[in-house]
Amino acid sequence: MIGLAFALPVSIFFNWLERKLRARSQFRIGPPLLQPIYDLIKLFGKQNLRNIRASPLLSFLPLLYLVPITLLISRLPFGPWPGNIDLISIFFLLALASISSFLSGVLSFSPYGYFGARRELLQLVSYEAPLVLAILSPAILYSDFFLDRGFGFSLILHPACLVFFLSSLAKLRRSPFDLPNAIQEIVEGPFTEFSGPALALIHLSEWLETFCLSSLFYILFIGIPNLWLHLFSIFCFFLLMVLIDILTPRWKIERLMRFFWIFTFPLAVIEVGICWWLS
Amino acid sequence: MISRSPWLYHFNSGGCNGCDIELIASIAPGFDLERLGCVLKGSPRHADILLVTGCVTKQAEKRLKRIYSQLAEKKIVIAIGSCALSGGAFRSSYNRAGPVDRIIPVDIYIPGCPPRPQAIIHGIKTALERL
Numbered sequence A: 001m002i003g004l005a006f007a008l009p010v011s012i013f014f015n016w017l018e019r020k021l022r023a024r025s026q027f028r029i030g031p032p033l034l035q036p037i038y039d040l041i042k043l044f045g046k047q048n049l050r051n052i053r054a055s056p057l058l059s060f061l062p063l064l065y066l067v068p069i070t071l072l073i074s075r076l077p078f079g080p081w082p083g084n085i086d087l088i089s090i091f092f093l094l095a096l097a098s099i100s101s102f103l104s105g106v107l108s109f110s111p112y113g114y115f116g117a118r119r120e121l122l123q124l125v126s127y128e129a130p131l132v133l134a135i136l137s138p139a140i141l142y143s144d145f146f147l148d149r150g151f152g153f154s155l156i157l158h159p160a161c162l163v164f165f166l167s168s169l170a171k172l173r174r175s176p177f178d179l180p181n182a183i184q185e186i187v188e189g190p191f192t193e194f195s196g197p198a199l200a201l202i203h204l205s206e207w208l209e210t211f212c213l214s215s216l217f218y219i220l221f222i223g224i225p226n227l228w229l230h231l232f233s234i235f236c237f238f239l240l241m242v243l244i245d246i247l248t249p250r251w252k253i254e255r256l257m258r259f260f261w262i263f264t265f266p267l268a269v270i271e272v273g274i275c276w277w278l279s
Numbered sequence B: 001m002i003s004r005s006p007w008l009y010h011f012n013s014g015g016c017n018g019c020d021i022e023l024i025a026s027i028a029p030g031f032d033l034e035r036l037g038c039v040l041k042g043s044p045r046h047a048d049i050l051l052v053t054g055c056v057t058k059q060a061e062k063r064l065k066r067i068y069s070q071l072a073e074k075k076i077v078i079a080i081g082s083c084a085l086s087g088g089a090f091r092s093s094y095n096r097a098g099p100v101d102r103i104i105p106v107d108i109y110i111p112g113c114p115p116r117p118q119a120i121i122h123g124i125k126t127a128l129e130r131l
Helices: A002-025 A035-044 A056-075 A087-107 A111-141 A155-171 A197-221 A227-247 A253-278 B018-027 B058-070 B082-086 B117-129
Strands: B007-012 B049-053 B076-080 B096-098 B108-110
Touching: A002 A035, A002 A056, A002 A197, A002 A227, A035 A197, A056 A087, A056 A197, A087 A111, A087 A197, A111 A155, A111 A197, A111 A253, A155 A197, A155 A227, A155 A253, A197 A227, B007 B018, B007 B058, B018 B049, B018 B117, B049 B058, B049 B082, B058 B096, B076 B082, B076 B117, B108 B117
Parallel strands: B007 B049, B049 B076, B076 B108
Antiparallel strands: none
């Protein structure tokens, strides 16, 4: 539960930092420090429009995004505090978050949402296998599937770090893998039809998902039970991700799939093989 | 809280593109509307402020009404440029459905052909102060 208490302020701060960095990189000044909080309060106070043609299930889908992520953060080990989760639940909860964004695209009955959902699914097919294998490799190396504390640091796991980072870029819909919500092409993809409180919940879950994956990176590959080291590592992960996001243009879906299936997936398989052999 | 984080949606209802260029200039690095929390959004459902440029053509009239109905409450409408205010150069055109305020209620008018980015920023700021 302590992880969740840190996650909310840190992810709100990170959102501001990302917008500020993006603004500074374009020689703009950027938004004030409390901007993400203003945005959230405003969205919670607005009307929740509903498309008549869209499915009534649509109003619950932001919760299907938010609940798995908060559950995951509250159960993961954080700094010196132990966690209480096994790897199977992590795979399940992470996949549930992606499935919910796919479903919200399909059920919103909008062409932008439909295209966003298709791209989301194609992207899911590409990054999910390498992500799962990258999470599995430290577990196989240390023969432990239960995360009550972080795994140790090992040189053998560096390829798994790389695979995890690339897959989480795709999972968080960051450029160059931001196809599902490519603003210039398909508005906001699966989230085009949401407004007001539902949109606020979606934004909140996106920010928390970023925190969750960067925290998971520390737990799996560095794992020293120290609060400040944990926060610093999350910060570095986020900074690298945002810099790549700012600097790279969007890839086409064929190139993305080729990259993940020809480069990342074999690398992850070899990594799991080496870990299994060493254990 | 809208006054702290107004999200914009831009609709060109059939103008010459001059006002649109000035509007983009007010968001781009020189003036940077994001300092006021403004973000240009692609979907009217996410937006708080509808920015309308151009004289409304007969074809755009229905779309303008639909877009206005897709903005979540509370919403503000800002008409930008002479065409949106009165018809401007297209006043006597055969396919003009009228100025913006004949079709949807308008809160703020920004005159000019095209208005300067400073004028657009002043208009948005005035709209936010009146909330």
